[in-house]
Amino acid sequence: xxxTKNCGELRISDVGQQVTLSGWIQxxxxxxxxxxxxxxxxxxxxxxxxxxxxxxxxxxxxxxxxREFVIQASGIVRERSSKNASRPTGDIEIEVTELxxxxxxxxPPFTIEDETDGGDDIRMNYRYLDLRRNPVxxxxxxxxxxxxxxxxxxxxxxxxxxxxxxxxKSTPEGARDFVVPSRLNPGQFYALPQSPQTFKQILMVAGLxxxxxxxxxxxxxxLRADRQPEFTQIDCEMSFVHIEDILNTFEGLTKHxxxxxxxxxxxxxxxxxxxxxxxxxxxxKPDLRFGMPFYELNDKAxxxxxxxxxxxxxxxxFVAEGIAESYSNSNMKELTEWxxxxxxxxxxxxYVKWMEDDTIKSTIGKxxxxxxxxxxxxxxxxxxxxxxxxLSGETDRTxxxxxxxxxxxxxxxxxxxxxxxxxxxxxxxxxLEWDEDSQRFHAMxxxxxxxxxxxxxxxxxxxxxxxxxxxxDAYDLVINGAxxxxxxxxxxxxxxQSKNFDLLGFSKExxxxxxxFLMGAFEYGAPPHGGIxxxxxxxxxxxxxxxxxxxxxAFPKNNQGRDMMIDAPSLIHEHQLAECxxxxxxxxxxx
Ligand code: ASP
Numbered sequence: 001x002x003x004t005k006n007c008g009e010l011r012i013s014d015v016g017q018q019v020t021l022s023g024w025i026q027x028x029x030x031x032x033x034x035x036x037x038x039x040x041x042x043x044x045x046x047x048x049x050x051x052x053x054x055x056x057x058x059x060x061x062x063x064x065x066x067r068e069f070v071i072q073a074s075g076i077v078r079e080r081s082s083k084n085a086s087r088p089t090g091d092i093e094i095e096v097t098e099l100x101x102x103x104x105x106x107x108p109p110f111t112i113e114d115e116t117d118g119g120d121d122i123r124m125n126y127r128y129l130d131l132r133r134n135p136v137x138x139x140x141x142x143x144x145x146x147x148x149x150x151x152x153x154x155x156x157x158x159x160x161x162x163x164x165x166x167x168x169k170s171t172p173e174g175a176r177d178f179v180v181p182s183r184l185n186p187g188q189f190y191a192l193p194q195s196p197q198t199f200k201q202i203l204m205v206a207g208l209x210x211x212x213x214x215x216x217x218x219x220x221x222x223l224r225a226d227r228q229p230e231f232t233q234i235d236c237e238m239s240f241v242h243i244e245d246i247l248n249t250f251e252g253l254t255k256h257x258x259x260x261x262x263x264x265x266x267x268x269x270x271x272x273x274x275x276x277x278x279x280x281x282x283x284x285k286p287d288l289r290f291g292m293p294f295y296e297l298n299d300k301a302x303x304x305x306x307x308x309x310x311x312x313x314x315x316x317x318f319v320a321e322g323i324a325e326s327y328s329n330s331n332m333k334e335l336t337e338w339x340x341x342x343x344x345x346x347x348x349x350x351y352v353k354w355m356e357d358d359t360i361k362s363t364i365g366k367x368x369x370x371x372x373x374x375x376x377x378x379x380x381x382x383x384x385x386x387x388x389x390x391l392s393g394e395t396d397r398t399x400x401x402x403x404x405x406x407x408x409x410x411x412x413x414x415x416x417x418x419x420x421x422x423x424x425x426x427x428x429x430x431x432l433e434w435d436e437d438s439q440r441f442h443a444m445x446x447x448x449x450x451x452x453x454x455x456x457x458x459x460x461x462x463x464x465x466x467x468x469x470x471x472x473d474a475y476d477l478v479i480n481g482a483x484x485x486x487x488x489x490x491x492x493x494x495x496x497q498s499k500n501f502d503l504l505g506f507s508k509e510x511x512x513x514x515x516x517f518l519m520g521a522f523e524y525g526a527p528p529h530g531g532i533x534x535x536x537x538x539x540x541x542x543x544x545x546x547x548x549x550x551x552x553x554a555f556p557k558n559n560q561g562r563d564m565m566i567d568a569p570s571l572i573h574e575h576q577l578a579e580c581x582x583x584x585x586x587x588x589x590x591x
């Protein structure tokens with residue numbers, strides 16, 4: 001037997017027991033007559049003691065143990081004279097009588113402790129060593145528990161887990177496909193699924209009624225911070241449902257997950273329309289852990305000879321409480337430079353400070369008198385001692401810039417409490433989004449999303465402008481400013497689906513070529529259906545108050561989309577390349 005106990009379970013009540021442990025050497029301290037060695041496994045760390053006076057040979061052997069050697073040690077559990085309260089096993093140690101070295105280790109390239117000295121690259125190269133570190137293991141263990149609780153809840157609600165294929169045809173979630181050449185079908189390619197979207201809809205046509213899958217999705221997107229080319233979704237679909245049924249079911253799932261992994265009771269989720277989210281927070285994924293909602297000032301600020309405001313489509317600001325005195329001119333200058341950085345792109349920042357002595361200090365004092373500016377602050381919910389930040393310009397861009405500033409001020413003013421969770425549903429998304437560059441509509445969610453029932457006549461008969469105002473039965477789950485899930489009620493009627501493809505600029509042939517199977521299925525009694533997918537990696541990160549999804553993936557890719565440990569992607573042999581028989585099919589673009 002390699003072990004009778006693990007390295008995390010022995011307590012004072014075990015004193016006197018004969019035990020055997022196996023694990024890795026964390027570190028050794030040689031104090032002349034005594035050698036103390038920490039042995040570690042997934043469950044914890046236990047101190048071993050070797051006594052020179054009692055067993056010289058054994059003690060000599062222990063002194064040779066290096067970091068990360070794999071050992072097996074047997075001995076008696078005894079009470080420690082100097083206890084370590086920060087460790088669950090800190091009251092005891094093992095007086096070792098037998099030691100086996102199961103494997104040696106080279107000196108690891110970074111320290112395998114909670115706080116490591118290893119940089120990102122080296123830790124990714126030696127992922128197996130990084131994964132030995134307790135915080136990383138805890139993340140992976142959390143992920144496992146979250147998946148298990150997801151299955152428990154969805155099973156209790158009657159969902160069936162179905163695996164859908166990875167070698168498929170393109171599904172449009174708006175990203176580029178990863179493609180796989182088919183050896184048996186020269187010149188033809190599979191695409192890896194960007195999501196199981198079409199399959200889960202087909203499963204509804206097939207009568208499975210409630211489907212879920214914890215599933216890998218693949219999107220060949222341009223590399224942005226914290227994006228992974230392969231990531232995991234909790235993917236779900238239900239038949240005979242309205243929006244309400246879906247929101248309730250998945251609010252239930254979210255509450256269950258928080259309760260059963262973190263012990264946190266979430267309140268009922270508020271709902272906010274897409275329009276309201278943009279108007280109040282400048283974002284369709286507002287962080288509600290702090291206030292500072294937007295207030296539009298067009299009515300108040302225009303027509304006073306301040307040309308920047310007069311020319312702006314939108315003048316909008318928010319109140320930052322209590323910083324009029326503490327935010328100096330140099331703070332304001334620095335903040336102005338912050339919004340002017342190319343990542344934010346604002347031209348400038350207008351502020352109005354209502355000082356404690358009742359005076360106003362403002363960048364626009366020339367154009368508006370003090371009483372007017374005070375009345376703005378009051379109308380915006382502010383008071384003496386507060387500052388108002390204002391941006392102006394084209395509506396969408398200005399909202400986005402102010403949203404960034406709001407988040408930054410939330411951080412700077414420490415308004416975010418650790419462990420605070422603020423979920424909400426964002427609903428009533430537009431169906432289509434006009435893209436100026438390509439001069440065509442894109443599906444705001446995806447092309448299978450249903451317009452709201454009352455908007456269908458306008459969709460079928462409306463002109464171009466009408467299309468911009470169509471609303472979809474689509475929804476997002478947002479927690480702490482992160483998009484955790486998104487879904488929609490689907491179109492289940494061939495004619496309507498076909499119309500949607502048409503609006504999205506697909507030719508009849510193209511739509512048929514790519515999605516003929518789905519539209520064909522709709523002709524055989526497709527039930528009304530809808531669903532949602534949660535970003536599983538992101539959910540793990542948000543629940544743990546972390547920003548990087550990478551830390552919750554056992555083998556993540558780096559920012560160049562590379563797996564550094566196995567060194568992929570890599571070149572392949574000429575014979576493999578030949579087997580792929582890749583040929584260009586020029587006609588497809590004409591289809
Ligand atoms: N397939 C969608 C996505 O990946 C989710 C859904 O509509 O259910 O975002």
